[in-house]
Amino acid sequence: MKKIHRMTLAAATLCLAVTSAHALEGDAKAGEQAAAMCVACHQANGGGMNIPGGESWPSIAGLNADYLYKQMKDVKDGSRNSPTMLPFVNMLNDQQFKDIAVYYSQLPAVQGQGDPAATEEELAHGEKLAMQGDWERYIVPCSTCHGPDNLGAGSVFPHLAGQHAGYISDQLHAWQSGKRNNDPQHLMLAIAERMNDKDIRAVSQWLSRQPAQRKGEQK
Ligand code: HEC
Ligand code: HEC
Structure with a gap:
């Protein structure tokens, strides 16, 4: 139990840090132009693509601007290892990161895809992990940190x-x-290292099927 308390505390500390964060200063119009070279993979609507059995390009539309900015910076300075993304972020400067982050954050989130063959049993296991966790194995529910509906x-x-x-x-x-390993305080490592392949498949399949936008929310 001790470990969980420490993690919950860490999460609470981060949440506090978040409320005092400033809005990122970027120009969405300039961002749209700079993002022209991103559409090959992330698509014009920012929805990315799920290539079954292959690489998956994330949906970045509607993600938080500060989060997007951090990821681009992390890839550029090497703290997030992504050989696919590196050549693209290397062509951009810090202001362009901000512009692009603001641009994508303002696009409506696009519903992603999962494997149509996922079974009811897998989805039920995934829902349990995401919403209730597995306290026996110190797996904290995703919703504790990622928001009540896992919408961030x-x-x-x-x-x-x-x-x-x-x-x-x-x-x-x-x-x-x-x-x-670019997660603050290794919060994600602590979760991921306790999951087995079945857990990972189940939670990923369940999450991909949840609404990407809040009910009634139209950006
Ligand atoms: C060749 C395909 C490709 C192109 C082009 C590309 N990306 Fe990516 N992008 C990826 C992949 C694959 C990932 C997942 C990276 C990983 O797993 O390491 C990613 C991840 C990201 C992430 C992190 C998303 C997250 O949820 O953490 C951001 C932000 C991003 N890309 C922005 C951009 C921007 C901005 C551009 C254009 C300047 C761009 N990408 C161009 C393939 C691409
Ligand atoms: C203790 C808090 C915490 C819990 C619980 C947690 N996460 Fe996270 N997660 C984070 C943080 C912080 C990040 C952002 C890491 C970064 O800045 O790169 C993150 C990022 C992620 C990402 C990357 C998203 C992207 O767009 O690249 C995935 C996938 C993820 N978490 C899955 C999960 C799943 C699945 C669960 C539940 C089984 C879970 N997380 C539980 C803190 C948490």
């Missing part, structure tokens, strides 16, 4: 609901193997 919380915890299953799963495996 502040600028630190990105929305997961409606993200492509392939991308969610890739990221969890990347934390497990140490390929991704």
